[in-house]
Amino acid sequence: MHDSHIHISMSPLKENMYGDIQEFIDLNGKKILAQTTDITDYQDTIALTETLNKKFKNIVDLAIGIHPNVFEEGCMNNQLEDFDLYKYSQKQINLFEEVLKENINKTNAIGECGLDYYNMYLYGNFTSIQIEELKEIQRRAFKKLCQLAKQYDLPMSIHARAKDGDNSCVKDALTILACEGKGSIRGCFHSYTGSKEMLNSILDLGMYIGFNAIVTYPNGENVRELVNLTPIENILLETDGPFLPTQRVRKDKKIQKRYGRPSLVKDIIEIIAKIKDTTYTNIESITDNNYTKLFEKKVKS
Ligand SMILES: [Zn+2]
DSSP: OEEEEEOTTSTTHHHHHHHHHHHHHHTTOOEEEEOOOSTTTHHHHHHHHHHHHHHTTSOEEEEEOOOTTHHHHHHHHSOGGGOOHHHHHHHHHHHHHHHHHHTGGGOOEEEEEEEEESHHHHSSOOOHHHHHHHHHHHHHHHHHHHHHHHHHTOOEEEEEEESTTOOHHHHHHHHHHHHHHTTOOOEEETTOOSOHHHHHHHHHTTOEEEEOGGGGSTTOHHHHHHHHHSOGGGEEEOOOBTSOOOHHHHHOTTOSOOSOOGGGHHHHHHHHHHHTTSOHHHHHHHHHHHHHHHHSOOOOO
16 A cells, blocks of 8 residues: 655644554555645655654655645735745745755655646636736746656656636646656646546556545545546555545544545545455555556666
8 A cells, every 4th residue: 555645744744644654554554655845845844754764664755846836825925016926936946956956866756746727716816817827837837847857757746636627727737748758757647636538638648647535525426437437557546645534534523533644545445446346455456566666766777
């Protein structure tokens, strides 16, 4: 069992990581991939990864990235009138590049990164011009991260989310991946909830699809359909912890830990095994193998 997408420096995970990892190991847990979102969590996540790897024999892999939502958050945390979004994004990109170079030997992937055409409509009261500007800034950052993924031969953990029925976000992400990567960028579309047509385009590029607790939710019917359409050889498992506890945890109020954490991947494997009409062990071993193929660091000879 593995967890290919988790934010270990976010509360309450960071305070509970020792217990949570032990629980994961007790359920045959092998690897977790710690994602980062912006310059505020690089140092915390890198330090926590090192500590955990000393205690639990290299169980944590590291991904360094820029989450697309950091740009609208930047706008909202600063006074819009005198806020220079371009300068702000450039600062994020420069620092990202510095941290990546410094830590290249312990970095397994570039992530979390990608495009998000969803959140900007939820808050911020952005004008349509500002929204277009935000999208362009996101695309620009994602292009740069793709170039670096190619340069360093690193796989990517990609976030691509839009309003229901809007394919433009996944389309733009795929266009950027194809243009910048020339077919050689490897990666995973994490927490994919988009259309079936776009799923096929992602699979055509040889990419993996990350499924999480949404597949266990009563309203997750469309995601269960996506699981059904994705070959097991292209599936990765994730929690996106501390977000998205599984339905079993959401339903049972007596369970004290109420957040997404690596051991909950077990619930996700169980439901995927049912959808695919196969055994738990089969899903576990094929997806573990997928994880190793994509994220295990290549040893340079
Ligand atoms: Zn995430």
